[in-house]
Structure formats: C-alpha cells, structure tokens
Amino acid sequence: MAVTIHDVARLAGVSHTTVSWAIHGHPGITEATKARVFKAIEELDYHPNYLARSLVKGRTNTIAVVASFFSSPFEMEVLKGIEQRIHEEEIRYGINLFSTMNDSERVLREIVNGKRADAAILLSVSPSAETAALYRANGMPLIVIDEEAQGSKTIQLNNRRGSRLAAECLLARGRKRLALVLGTSGGNPGLSQAERRRGFEEALAEAGRAVDPSMIHFIEDYYFEEGQTLFARMAESGPEGIPDGIFCAAGDMIAMGIMLEARNRGIRVPEDLSIVGYDDIPSSALVSPPLTTVRQPLMRIGRRAWEETVKALGNPDGDDCTIIYEPQLIERGSV
Amino acid sequence: MAVTIHDVARLAGVSHTTVSWAIHGHPGITEATKARVFKAIEELDYHPNYLARSLVKGRTNTIAVVASFFSSPFEMEVLKGIEQRIHEEEIRYGINLFSTMNDSERVLREIVNGKRADAAILLSVSPSAETAALYRANGMPLIVIDEEAQGSKTIQLNNRRGSRLAAECLLARGRKRLALVLGTSGGNPGLSQAERRRGFEEALAEAGRAVDPSMIHFIEDYYFEEGQTLFARMAESGPEGIPDGIFCAAGDMIAMGIMLEARNRGIRVPEDLSIVGYDDIPSSALVSPPLTTVRQPLMRIGRRAWEETVKALGNPDGDDCTIIYEPQLIERGSV
DNA sequence: CTGAAAGCGCTTACAG
DNA sequence: CTGAAAGCGCTTACAG
Numbered sequence A, B: 001m002a003v004t005i006h007d008v009a010r011l012a013g014v015s016h017t018t019v020s021w022a023i024h025g026h027p028g029i030t031e032a033t034k035a036r037v038f039k040a041i042e043e044l045d046y047h048p049n050y051l052a053r054s055l056v057k058g059r060t061n062t063i064a065v066v067a068s069f070f071s072s073p074f075e076m077e078v079l080k081g082i083e084q085r086i087h088e089e090e091i092r093y094g095i096n097l098f099s100t101m102n103d104s105e106r107v108l109r110e111i112v113n114g115k116r117a118d119a120a121i122l123l124s125v126s127p128s129a130e131t132a133a134l135y136r137a138n139g140m141p142l143i144v145i146d147e148e149a150q151g152s153k154t155i156q157l158n159n160r161r162g163s164r165l166a167a168e169c170l171l172a173r174g175r176k177r178l179a180l181v182l183g184t185s186g187g188n189p190g191l192s193q194a195e196r197r198r199g200f201e202e203a204l205a206e207a208g209r210a211v212d213p214s215m216i217h218f219i220e221d222y223y224f225e226e227g228q229t230l231f232a233r234m235a236e237s238g239p240e241g242i243p244d245g246i247f248c249a250a251g252d253m254i255a256m257g258i259m260l261e262a263r264n265r266g267i268r269v270p271e272d273l274s275i276v277g278y279d280d281i282p283s284s285a286l287v288s289p290p291l292t293t294v295r296q297p298l299m300r301i302g303r304r305a306w307e308e309t310v311k312a313l314g315n316p317d318g319d320d321c322t323i324i325y326e327p328q329l330i331e332r333g334s335v
Numbered sequence C, D: 001c002t003g004a005a006a007g008c009g010c011t012t013a014c015a016g
Helices: A005-012 A016-023 A031-044 A050-057 A073-086 A104-113 A129-137 A159-172 A190-206 A224-236 A252-264 A298-314 B005-012 B016-023 B031-044 B050-057 B073-086 B104-113 B129-137 B159-172 B190-206 B224-236 B252-264 B298-314
Strands: A062-067 A094-099 A119-123 A142-145 A153-157 A178-183 A216-219 A245-248 A274-279 A292-295 A322-325 A328-330 B062-067 B094-099 B119-123 B142-145 B153-157 B178-183 B216-219 B245-248 B274-279 B292-295 B322-325 B328-330
Touching: A005 A016, A005 A031, A016 A031, A050 B050, A062 A073, A062 A104, A073 A094, A073 A119, A073 A298, A104 A119, A104 A129, A119 A298, A129 A142, A142 A298, A153 A159, A153 A298, A159 A178, A159 A190, A159 A245, A159 A274, A159 A292, A159 A328, A178 A190, A178 A224, A178 A252, A216 A224, A224 A252, A245 A252, A252 A274, A298 A322, B005 B016, B005 B031, B016 B031, B062 B073, B062 B104, B073 B094, B073 B119, B073 B298, B104 B119, B104 B129, B119 B298, B129 B142, B142 B298, B153 B159, B153 B298, B159 B178, B159 B190, B159 B245, B159 B274, B159 B292, B159 B328, B178 B190, B178 B224, B178 B252, B216 B224, B224 B252, B245 B252, B252 B274, B298 B322
Parallel strands: A062 A094, A062 A119, A119 A142, A142 A153, A153 A322, A178 A216, A178 A245, A245 A274, A274 A292, B062 B094, B062 B119, B119 B142, B142 B153, B153 B322, B178 B216, B178 B245, B245 B274, B274 B292
Antiparallel strands: A094 B094, A292 A328, B292 B328
C-alpha cells in the first residue's frame, strides 16, 4: 500500500541502497543519479517509514514527557516551554506524552525498555534509584523537574523558599489561624509539596508558632471545584475551624476555588481571610481580589529542560547536576 | 546492550519464536515451556522493543494529536478529555503531540507517510482534500475537531450559534458600538473564527444593524497580553473608536486582557463597556466582574474524539459523519 | 508442541 | 560511482 524505498529504487532504476545514500547526502552519488532519485521520490510522494528508520538507527527523534496527569496549569506551562524551544531546533523532535496515573515506575520502565523515546523529561515524577540506573545503563537521558532523583539531571524549583515567602507574608499581615492546603499526585504528596510544607512549618516556627495539624488539608485532582468543596468543609467545621489565613500550596486554581466559596459564604477576602496561592497562572491577576501568589518561571524551566536534554543527548556521560530556579512572591490584593 | 528476544530464548533454552508465541498466548505451548520463558523474561527484565513490534505489525498503538500550537486552554481541555478517556481503555495508547505552527499540510503528511500513529485527531486544523484522501488511502482514521474536512469524521462546535447568542446578549443590553475580536491560527482565521464572524454579522443584520469593518480586530497568539495591547489600541483611536460592547470571539483569555486594560483606563465594565468572551475557562467565573461567555463542552468533545477514533480504528470503512456540539451562553456580570 | 525461514522498511559497512 | 548482503528486533505462516 504505502510506497517504500524499493518503489523509489525501481522507478529511478537504481538499487534501494542508492536511494538511501541519495537521501542522506552520502558523498559519491552522481548528481545525475541523485536527480533521478529525487524525481522518483517526488513523483511517488515517498516518505521514509519512521519506525523502520528508528529501529535501525536506534534513535526515535522523539522525547517522552511524563507526568502524573496532564491536567494542571503546571504541566501545561512547562510543556509549552518545551514545545516552544523544540521548535527552534533544526532537527524535528516529536513530543510523546505519558501520563502515569499512580504507576509511574511501570510507565518509566516501559519507556526505556520499549525504547519509546530518546530521552525523558519527568514533571513532578520521581524515578526510583533502580529506574534511574536503568536509564543510565541504556544511555537514555533523564531530566527530572521538581522532584528528587539520584543519578539524573534535576531541575528544582525552590519550593521551600517559595513557601516561606508565602507564610511570612501571611504572618506579616498578623494572621493567627493559618491553614495550609497541599496537593498530592497519584496518592503521595511528592517532593515539592513536602518541601512546601517544610518551608511553611519553618517560617511558623521562626515566628514562634506551631502548626495546627488539623489545619493542614489535602486535595487530589487540582480541580477548581475541589477548592470550593474544601473551603465548605473548613467553614462547616465550626467557627474554630475557619482560618483567617490560607496558604494554598496546591496552586492558584484551588486557591481560586477557596476564594469563590469564601465569597459565597460572606467571608471577605482579604478583610476576614488572607489567601496566598502558588503558580501565578494567567488569571490570578484578574480574579477579585487579585490573588497573591508564588510565581515560578515554568516556561523557562520547560525551555531549560529541553536544553539539558539536548546536552545530555550529545554527551551521555555528562555529569548529573541540579539546577535550581527561585520563586518569587507576587503580592496582590488577597492578603 | 538492551535485552532482546534472543537473550530470553537463549536463557530459556528455546527458540525466539517460542518466546514470541508464549508472550502472545499462542495456543499450543506447554505450560512448562511457558513457565520457563516467563521466568527468563522476569530474570532479564525483558521488554519487547516497541519499534520492532510496531514495524512488523503495522500498528503503533499511538495516536497523533495535532494542533497549531498547544498553548491555549482550548487545546488543553480537549487534550484532557482525550487523555482521560484513553485511560479507561484496556489497550494502552500513547499520545503523540504535533504542533504544526503554520505548515499543517507538511506535518499531516509526515504523520501518515511516516506511519507515526494509528490515527490522528486534529484540533482546529483543517486537512486539504488531498491529505484527507491520503489518510483514507492509508487506512488511517482522521478525526477533525472544530474545522471542516471533506471525507473525514468531523466534530463541530456550533460556532455560529454561539456567536449569535453572544451578539444577541450585547444587543439586548442596548449596546450601540459593537466590536468583534477574532483570532487567527497560523495566519488564517480558520473555520471556527469565520463562523463566529458570520453568526455575529447575522445577529446584527437581523437587528437591522450593519457591522462597522473598523470595529473588527484580529489577534494572533491568544496571549492575555494581546488583549491588553488591543484594547489600548482601540482606546487610543479616539472616542469614536471606543466600543461600548465587545464580543471577544478569540476567547476568554483575550477578553480578560481587554477587561484589565479597560479597567486600567478607568472604563467601567459593564457600565461603560459590555464584554462577552468565548470558552468559559475556569477563571472566567472569578475575574471581576465575572465574565459573560460562551461555553463549549471541550472535555466531552475530547472524550468523544477518542471514542470516534476507536470506532474508526475498528471499522476503517465506516461512514464519515459530523457531530455537532451546541454551545451555551453563560451570563455573568460583564454585560 | 517447537523451530527455521521470511519479512516489516530501512541503514550502512563492504565489495566491486 | 553503485549494488548485494547483513542486520535492527520483532511476528507469523509454514514445516516437521
């Protein structure tokens, strides 16, 4: 059905080897022959089969991007950065999305073992030490964003610092009953959320305050509605349970849900309740009141991830390194 | 380096054929042999090479998702729907992202010709008639969302209707100087934007009003900031140029940019200016004032796209059909 | 019940 | 300057 290299060879009156040489600019093919080959290629609209080519070259020109789920603005922004940067490249690379749900190890091994990509970029997904070693053994670069990974390149966002900034901001406003909202990914909290918790606790401790465990809440899906439900729960646990300051380390989307539900219940932001989010998604500046939040340079991180990938592709034995990006507190009206 | 079927065969003391049979549950392999094979597979941590398997089977278990650029909430929502639905499937399918920038034909042909996927879902990308025919000839299903495509399955969003709803809403508010903001994708407006324009013009015509050509504006990148810049331009073209009603068919993100810039310039929404957006992204309900907009069931469309893909994969000669989803006007405070 | 052989569509040393 | 041959790692009729 599809036209193969043999069809081209037949039409051009050469061997398929010559066709391959011509395509790859191998020196020592007459201009005349080349012309005949290209004419045949044109005529038949021939395109090399990507699978066959990849199989023999051991290279797919594809890069795997792995996340628990591609639903939050976090993944989308980083993805955008990767995509943007890839397009500046000469060689065309494809992006292969893998969502791990709650079985990241299986997916990660499937990618290396099945040779499904030339490299993998993980978003908030942490490979086990064995899996990282497996990638290394197979010469497949692994770039880990926002998680820990022994024996891989890592791009960290200083979550602890971001969280401290948020907590300090709430404390500076004289907030007493502080709540913390954390996200989970595929069941467990993950490094970034753990670090944010730590930063929060440290900031409180330095201010001579302890964290009330009943004021730490968890969400799962990063949906806006979860924030609403969560705040409803807080509010209904009696006046004692209602915080006057919330740091929503689970992100702006959830923070907005919380804010809407608070407004619906007649609780004024920021008079009665200060809210700080995380991520600074585009709409954070637009909600009412505009959301104070911690901004991370996600697009830049996506771009950087690609650059590190290219470096690693060119030099498989390159050193592992950790790149840390600093967050920034964006103060707006919600505190 | 990597372990192949031959390594397994050697260790299990059988031929590689038998290993393959065992893996695929071919009838007529002794339980004992099977056990030996699986033990060897386990021991070596063998995983079939995806490329080799795909090459010989002529099937990649991968689906291409094509868009001009994966940057707007539109693509993200649809993608989310596809991803969600795929995960309910028994067979594991991978998602391969292709951004076409402004050369969609080249990318589309590369996908079929290079056999890079089993099927393709296009988001607001329109294949030429020849390309659609090429897909058909290669037995590769093509599902086109929000664009026209002769000879392919099509999932349409009734853009004309949505636009009418928006225009009628503005007219009902007694707005006189109506502006229309349209998006473009890769240079040209695309079907959806054209349809929105048409719906807008029709609604105005029915109200005995003509559209002022100088009040039709275009944006390109769907970035928030473009909305700001655009409104600044409108405002600076003199009082005559400032509209009292804007239908931002280019989406909520741009509408929000417009709204922010209007606010910055002391123009009150909705008192001085009514704004209607398109898409109903999560934050639209949260901005101040909350944005009136046209909602499209994007996640559902993503899910449906996958369902149609599966159907087409099972029955390559299935009829082409057009599925139309109706939009819904969500009235909020911005009009 | 199991193995030898051909083939998927390509690339690339190796001869001539 | 060009072709015959081997091989990438699999699957699957076909024999035995």
